[in-house]
Amino acid sequence: MLAQQRQAAILDRVRASGGVRVAELATEFGVSDMTIRRDLDLLHERGLLAKVHGGATVAGSTDEPGFQAKSVRQQAEKAAIAARAAQLVRPGAAIALSAGTTTAELARRLVEVPALTVVTNSLPVADILHNQGRDDQTVILTGGMRTLSDALVGPLAVGAVRSLHLDLLFLGVHGVTDRAGFTTPNLLEAETNRALVTAADRLVVLADHTKWGTVGISSIVPLTGAHVLVTDDRLPAEARRLLADRVGELVVVAASGHGARR
Numbered sequence: 001m002l003a004q005q006r007q008a009a010i011l012d013r014v015r016a017s018g019g020v021r022v023a024e025l026a027t028e029f030g031v032s033d034m035t036i037r038r039d040l041d042l043l044h045e046r047g048l049l050a051k052v053h054g055g056a057t058v059a060g061s062t063d064e065p066g067f068q069a070k071s072v073r074q075q076a077e078k079a080a081i082a083a084r085a086a087q088l089v090r091p092g093a094a095i096a097l098s099a100g101t102t103t104a105e106l107a108r109r110l111v112e113v114p115a116l117t118v119v120t121n122s123l124p125v126a127d128i129l130h131n132q133g134r135d136d137q138t139v140i141l142t143g144g145m146r147t148l149s150d151a152l153v154g155p156l157a158v159g160a161v162r163s164l165h166l167d168l169l170f171l172g173v174h175g176v177t178d179r180a181g182f183t184t185p186n187l188l189e190a191e192t193n194r195a196l197v198t199a200a201d202r203l204v205v206l207a208d209h210t211k212w213g214t215v216g217i218s219s220i221v222p223l224t225g226a227h228v229l230v231t232d233d234r235l236p237a238e239a240r241r242l243l244a245d246r247v248g249e250l251v252v253v254a255a256s257g258h259g260a261r262r
Contacts, residue, residue: 001029007039014049014056019217021055057217073101077208077232080253082106085170085206085230091115093167096196097125099151099189100172102206104128113137119164119199121152121192145188153188161195169200171226173207175214178242181223182207183216190218202227205247209234223247 001009006029013020025036044051082105089095092115097103099122107128110116117138120126126141133139144157171193173182182205184190197203197220205226212235223229223246230251231243244250 003039006031007043010036010039010056011043011048019052019055019057019215023054025055052217057215074208074210074232076255077234078102078105080232080255081206081208081230082109084251084253085204086110086113088168088204088228089113089116093117094119094165096120096161096164096166096169096200097122098169098171098193098196099123099125099147099149100206102208103170103172106170106206108132119161119166119196121157121161121196123150123152142192144192147186147189149186149189151186151189151192153186153192157192158195161192161199164199166196166200168202168204169196171197171203171205171220173205173211173220174216176205176207176211176223176243177213177215178223178246180215180219181225182220183214184218184220185216187218190216190220193220197221197225204228204230206230208232209236209239212236212239 010020010025022033022036026033040051040056043049049056078101081102085106086109089110091113094117096119097107103122104124107125111132114134115136118129119140121142121144126139129137129139142152142157142160144152145154147153174185175183184193203226207229209232223243227248228251229243229247230253232255233252234255235252240250240252
């Protein structure tokens, strides 16, 4: 196989799966690790993929804008998604909110729900509930290392979650694809999110239409792991059909927040 053919095949693999490892590619193509690394260097220089330790991912899949930068994007969609998600919360429930701007929008709508216990690894979510919340609500903030998206992640966060039993987890994600499922660009955040998923009886994913087709470096759960996915009506029809077949329930809301349909 010529070098150009091999590089084209590598690029196809990255686009299909979201990421590749040097050792796996070397075995598959019968070449040395050094040869694969040179291929990845060339593809990276052309902006076709992003090099990471031990392999490569889709270009831009390890980029993680800060919380403030993300908070001004798709504001109408996030508000509508959060308003619909809030309807799933009952007084007295024990719930978790992962980090993210959509989950922060949800937190603002949970201020009116009495007797909630909220576990979160999000500093903005904790601030919202603490500053605007009720005396009968309990907010538990995990420890951990702080990411660019103001999430607390790592062993301390995972350890704080492992012994908990929660009714619902509202999960914000970086990307959604058929093959990779729900993903994040931060490996430690993915591990923390998986611990939250394990602790909850039901998983509700909050993802606006821009998340479709985006792949982060690490998968959290497959599409079939979501009991409910709440998204907005700018999601393409083909994606709606696929997601409706994979997730437990697909809820599509109007970006104005005045309607919802399955």
